[in-house]
Amino acid sequence: MELPAAFEKRMQDMLGAEYTAFRASYNEPHKRGIRLNTVKCTKEQLERALPFTLVQTPFSPLSFYAPTDTKMAALPLYHAGAFYSQEPSASSAVTLLAPEPGDKVLDLCAAPGGKSTQIAALTGDTGLLWSNEVVRNRAAILSSNLERMGVRNTVVSSVYPEMLAEKLGGYFDKVLVDAPCSGEGMFRRDPVTVQEWSPEHVETCAVRQLAILSSAAQCVREGGILVYSTCTFSTEENEGVVQKFLESHPEFVLEKPNVTFGRPAYGVDAVRIFPMDGGEGHFAARFRCVAPCEERFAPFGFKPDRETQAHAEELYTSLFTDVPGRFQRVRDRVILLPNELPDIAGLSVLRAGVEFGEAKKNRIEPAHGIFMASRAENCRSVLHLTSNDPALFAFLRGEEIPAEGLSGYTAVAADGIVTGFGKASNGVLKNRYPKGLRTHL
Missing domain, CATH: 3.40.50.150 (Vaccinia Virus protein VP39)
Structure with missing residues (x-):
């Protein structure tokens, strides 16, 4: 060289x-x-x-x-x-x-x-x-x-x-x-x-x-x-x-x-x-x-939205077994906020916490991010696949895959690790893997 x-x-x-x-x-x-x-x-x-x-x-x-x-x-x-x-x-x-x-x-x-x-x-x-x-x-x-x-x-x-x-x-x-x-x-x-x-x-x-x-x-x-x-x-x-x-x-x-x-x-x-x-x-x-420093920060200005919090908690507990946190609606997106958060006003922030879902009329559609941030053992419905299963590769390509015995929003786990989710009905999992992430594997 x-x-x-x-x-x-x-x-x-x-x-x-x-x-x-x-x-x-x-x-x-x-x-x-x-x-x-x-x-x-x-x-x-x-x-x-x-x-x-x-x-x-x-x-x-x-x-x-x-x-x-x-x-x-x-x-x-x-x-x-x-x-x-x-x-x-x-x-x-x-x-x-x-x-x-x-x-x-x-x-x-x-x-x-x-x-x-x-x-x-x-x-x-x-x-x-x-x-x-x-x-x-x-x-x-x-x-x-x-x-x-x-x-x-x-x-x-x-x-x-x-x-x-x-x-x-x-x-x-x-x-x-x-x-x-x-x-x-x-x-x-x-x-x-x-x-x-x-x-x-x-x-x-x-x-x-x-x-x-x-x-x-x-x-x-x-x-x-x-x-x-x-x-x-x-x-x-x-x-x-x-x-x-x-x-x-x-x-x-x-x-x-x-x-x-x-x-x-x-x-x-x-x-x-x-x-x-x-x-x-x-x-x-x-x-x-090793010396005192000037503190220049303020707490996050959380504005509770009772309706959003109630809908989000209801959906969260139907999907996962762990305890939900604080949710905040930002336009049509619902965000699960970090446990610790200072004031972010005036800063260009792409993300604060994890995206929980999209707000629809009287309901929330869950997002890919919240499933990726969850362990399989905390998901109420899981489709377990091995990492060499053809169905897993099909899922990553965005295709529907078999899901016998499952219904509703379901995590897809590769060797026990959540890879995404879909909605199961009549033995089929309708794919919710984001289009921008889909592979050609």
Whole structure:
């Protein structure tokens, strides 16, 4: 693989004797991985259904290496949200963040959603996950991936970081900045990044990264955690940004990464990952806010609608066995709100919670999202199929399938994992799988 001469010189200076091994890695296939989604699936369920053996990566207990020749989107469990395709070392940043159940977490540069869905798995989809992506069409992809992975307690927004800092100052327990970068760690799997690379681009990225990190810092509560990560190797974008941030933000201290993967960064307490370390390339640093911060947030202005709440609760309890939450009608859509939610007025929000259904006259038609966010054991009517059943592939194509002995709205589960729903009548399931998601499997 041909690399820019200036990049090679920089890496030779950085790695010294290890440069030979680094350069040789570019003649090998890039590392591929998947990450288990424990919001919907157990490791045992995934192992039984996959056509390959799971080999754990060092970067996260939920991360596994995958064969380079397997088409993940051809596997039904991919569409069920049982796993997320993710470059192995990309899971390292969330491991440093260490989100816990009940945490309020901001993923500031979140698209396409790999790290957000990893955060949701570690919190058990509790607390609040706020996923932001400034590019609107990428934010839509992010929202779709969160729906596929069954995440309920989430907000998806598309706003500039400084707007979130102004609206949500001091609100979050943990904040992740996986910053846009020069992408040097992506060269093996995305040749376009090689063509876009230049020393000037590296410098431009570093300036932008520091600005994003400074906005993110305002969103962290006192005692909270801020993690900064990139998928690049340059010291300007990694250690350089960390040092400049610490110089201008005395309210933050750098914490030692308590991890066993990767290697120490240069001159700061952070972690680096090179292709020789089992991934494509990553950098991550963990800060803690140790001083009081300005709190700039307000509670969500929930406006109860008794009729909508009553209709939604009635439908919910007919479909599921767990306890319903707060519902809000937005035009003709009914939304199941997150358990925790600040004021979102004035922000460009694509999603707050999960779509429950469409309001019709005196009734609600359930939506795909609420079924994807439910476990099969909580659904009152389930059509169980194995992941190699022809009926499952027909369902994913949008076709009607047999459903003997079932009636009404029914979840379709692939190896026990909800993949969508339909309406059963007279031994047939009328398909409600969204047209935009239908496959040709």
